[in-house]
Amino acid sequence: MSDFKLPPYADALGIEMCEFQDGVPVLMVEFGPNVEGRPQHYHGGATAGLLENAGYAALRVRLIEEGREAQLKPVNITVQYLSAGKSRPSFAKGRITRLGRRNANIAVEAWQDDPDRPIATAIMNILMA
Amino acid sequence: MSKNQSSAPAKFDAREASKFFFRGGHTGWLGLKFSDQGENWVELELPWREDLLGEADRAVLASGPIVSLMDMASGMAIWQTMKDFAPVATLDLRVDYQRPARERSAVWGRVECYRTTRSAAFVRGIAHDGDIDDPVAHIAGVFMTIAADPRQGKVPSSDGSASEAGTGDE
Numbered sequence: 001m002s003d004f005k006l007p008p009y010a011d012a013l014g015i016e017m018c019e020f021q022d023g024v025p026v027l028m029v030e031f032g033p034n035v036e037g038r039p040q041h042y043h044g045g046a047t048a049g050l051l052e053n054a055g056y057a058a059l060r061v062r063l064i065e066e067g068r069e070a071q072l073k074p075v076n077i078t079v080q081y082l083s084a085g086k087s088r089p090s091f092a093k094g095r096i097t098r099l100g101r102r103n104a105n106i107a108v109e110a111w112q113d114d115p116d117r118p119i120a121t122a123i124m125n126i127l128m129a
Numbered sequence: 130m131s132k133n134q135s136s137a138p139a140k141f142d143a144r145e146a147s148k149f150f151f152r153g154g155h156t157g158w159l160g161l162k163f164s165d166q167g168e169n170w171v172e173l174e175l176p177w178r179e180d181l182l183g184e185a186d187r188a189v190l191a192s193g194p195i196v197s198l199m200d201m202a203s204g205m206a207i208w209q210t211m212k213d214f215a216p217v218a219t220l221d222l223r224v225d226y227q228r229p230a231r232e233r234s235a236v237w238g239r240v241e242c243y244r245t246t247r248s249a250a251f252v253r254g255i256a257h258d259g260d261i262d263d264p265v266a267h268i269a270g271v272f273m274t275i276a277a278d279p280r281q282g283k284v285p286s287s288d289g290s291a292s293e294a295g296t297g298d299e
Contacts, residue, residue, distance in 0.1 A: 009191035012180040036154040043155035044219040045197025052193050071184075074192045078223040 003064050010053045013046065017057065023065075024093055025057045031087045042085030042119075047110060050092045051122040052077055055106040058094030059126060070128035075103070079122045088112050090119065103127055141208040143171045156201050159194055164237055170254075171205040172239040173198060188232040192266075195236060195256050196224055199268045202240040207250040207272055210242035215274060217250060222270040224256075230265050234258040240268065250274055 004025070006015060013035065018028040029035060029050050037043030056072060063070055092110040104126045109118040147163035150156060159181075164172040175190075175198045183191030200222055208214050230236045239261065240254030249271055256266040 005185070007184055007191060008180050008182040009193055013193075033153055034155060034158045037156075038216075043197065043200070044222070045159075045194070045200045046155045048196040048200065048222070049191075049193035052196070073229070074226045076223065076225040077192070077196065078221065079196070079219075080221050081219045084218070 004057070004060050006053065006057065009049070013049055015050060015053050018091070021093065023061070024095070025054070025061055026091055026093045027054045027057060028089055028091050030089050035090075036087075038084075040087045042090065044079075044081060047081070047085050047090065047120045048077070048079045048122070050090055051079060051108045051110050051120060052124065054092035054110070055094040055108045055122065055124045056126070058096055058108075059099075059104050059106060062096055062099060063128070068128075073127040073129055075125040075127055077122055077124045079120060081120050083117075083119050085110075085119050086112060091115070094124075101128075141212055141214045142166075143205045143209050146205065146208070146214070147173075150201075150205075155197060159197055161198065161201060165239075166209060169206065169210040169243070170239060170241040171202050171209050172237055173202045173205070175236045175238065177233050177235050189229045190234075190236060192224070192226060195226075195230075195238070195266055196222065198236065198238040199224060199240060199254055199256060199266070200270075202238040202254060203242075203252040203268070203270050203272065206240040206242040206252055206254070207245070207274070210245060210250070211274075217272045217274050220249075220271045220273050222268065224266050224268045226266045227264055230256075230258045236265060237261075238268075245274065248274055 015029045017025050019026050035046035094106050094108040097105040106124045108122040110120045111118045143166040151161045160176050162174040164174045238256045244251040252270045254268045255264045
């Protein structure tokens with residue numbers, strides 16, 4: 001896992017890798033001005049950034065495990081916002097729904113206090129070139 | 130999510146609103162700038178920034194900031210269309226990336242609000258790096274307008290209020 005590093009964008013936003021659950025990285029971001037939209041709430045774009053990074057991280061870690069090197073190219077992301085992100089840390093974890101040779105389909109969930117009550121979800125398609 | 134910020138003018142004007150929207154918070158951190166506006170659309174600029182790379186070894190903007198750009202332009206396009214600064218919450222936002230933005234280029238996001246109903250606002254838009262006819266990404270989104278809600282001022286919670294919106298009711 002030590003081969004895996006978050007991209008500069010994740011570092012800049014304050015996203016960290018906090019643990020591995022079943023071999024999948026869980027990302028975390030603390031609440032702060034960088035992610036704030038409406039006062040004391042996450043901006044939708046910041047939540048999307050966390051989701052997207054968790055999706056990429058899940059895929060990168062899996063590719064490293066399989067000894068595959070690839071440049072990742074986003075095809076699309078659809079974010080569903082379920083409830084407002086409050087002024088607390090947020091977490092996100094991706095699940096690879098399908099890993100093909102050229103394309104990966106990934107589902108991501110973000111939560112705050114309870115992983116069973118997600119605040120936002122995303123579906124991503126990523127091309128591997 | 131919700132773009133409700135406290136000291137906005139009563140009649141919404143994207144150019145004026147940008148002066149205080151982008152002073153702080155997530156959009157201030159990104160350095161968003163007002164670019165242009167029309168009756169039902171707003172264009173914002175996301176300037177190039179070295180530390181927003183998607184991969185350490187390529188000078189290409191990450192896709193995440195493009196979502197932030199388009200989300201913010203969407204909210205402002207809705208206010209521009211409604212001529213009102215009523216709180217809105219993003220329900221669903223889809224981004225299709227056609228190609229990476231050019232190295233070290235700013236990205237512009239132009240979003241149009243093509244339909245509003247009593248409780249929902251529908252947007253579509255294009256992200257580009259200088260030529261709108263050669264897009265970096267297309268987006269489509271649905272926002273919930275909260276002003277028509279009897280529980281005015283509340284943002285949708287996870288107990289189901291958000292699911293009322295996408296119905297196109299009128």
